Amino acid sequence: MARGTVRPAKELCSDCGLCDSRWVAYVRQACAFIHQQFESLERKAHGRSRDLDNEDELYFGVSERMFCAQLQQPLEGAQWTGIVSTLGVRALEQNLVDAVLCVQQSPEDRFTPMPVLARTPAEVLAARVNKPTLSNNLSVLEQLPGSGIKRLLAIGVGCQTQALRAVQDSLGLEELYVLGMPCVDNVSREGLQTFLESTSRSPETVVHYEFMQDFRIHFRHSDGSTETVPFFGLDTPKLKDVFAPSCLSCFDYVNACADLVVGYMGAPFQWQWLVVRNQRGQKLLDLVESELNTQPVMSSGQRAQAVQQGIDAYDKALRLPRWLAEVVGVVVQRVGPKGLEYARFSIDSHFTRNATWLRRHHPEKLAQHLPAFAQKIVSRYRLPQP
């Protein structure tokens, strides 16, 4: 099937890849942007849906354990310390699975994703580090029939996980493990270029970047140098149109349907954040837990006022001069939300922005598309006029 010919979600398509496989037949029930079904997918994956009266579950989804970690021997070239890649490697070495669905980079461009079904540790390691663009991971499901793969570990972001969960019973697998990463504000390859050009001093040499918990974007360049830019100095007027419409209508920041989630947003600066959602997630974690330094999750600061101010400023597309952005950045870094409160700050900011975007661009979808947990969170704030 020619790539990109079938896209029933139209503008809202995140290019998860399902439509580039024979499982396109299920797209109307499976696509995260056509059919929002968190409750039933959470029940399918974890045996229950999240408890909306429990603040941690309201924000972070079903969980059995949550903690912060770093790999004792960080993996060179990984996005953070390489917990995700190491886990994929161990899953093959210890014969838990036959293959790992992960994303390598295209030979021509470091930021163009190339999903693969990795059969060797070297192939998993070649997929380390984020390709910060929409990736059609599920297209490689097309290679499953006849491959001999019966046990699969799928690594991916929320929209990919939701579609995968919806079709998992028809894949012919005996075992499926899902290792998820949180994700927001993804972009097309062209959108990434606009972002890099408007934000970095040297867009053509960026090899790695991350929005970090110290409210700064950290860029690493090909000569090994680093550059940091305060969130508050972003060129909001230009960047408002850069994010993919799929991501502007997404409420699955924390990858609700994965067995295990590895991100950073709920951890202090420089630590990774792990959420074990069910026993399969614990089984995945068992593969690497002895190789981790760990610490409990922490939380400090108050996010609510900063979120409300951010909603208003974003809506007006305000851009602070660089010196003021630096000052605000230093203050927020000192007294602003940290740990789980930082994660809640980020979730609140993105859910309110996305609810506003949906209400303006797809009002007919709002009621069906906004899950109950997001409705509860968004209702705590005053949204801009429609």
Ligand SMILES: Cc1cc2nc3c(=O)[nH]c(=O)nc-3n(C[C@H](O)[C@H](O)[C@H](O)COP(=O)(O)OP(=O)(O)OC[C@H]3O[C@@H](n4cnc5c(N)ncnc54)[C@H](O)[C@@H]3O)c2cc1C
């Ligand atoms: C697009 C994207 C956005 C993210 N946003 C956030 C966020 O807002 N908050 C947060 O806490 N964490 C976020 N993460 C997760 C975080 O950046 C790290 O990837 C995670 O902590 C794992 O780090 P690591 O060193 O263990 O990963 P590594 O060992 O470097 O492995 C990275 C893995 O990411 C996979 N991958 C790379 N690009 C993509 C892609 N485009 N789509 C799907 N999978 C991909 C690769 O297959 C690889 O297995 C995001 C990840 C991605 C890919």
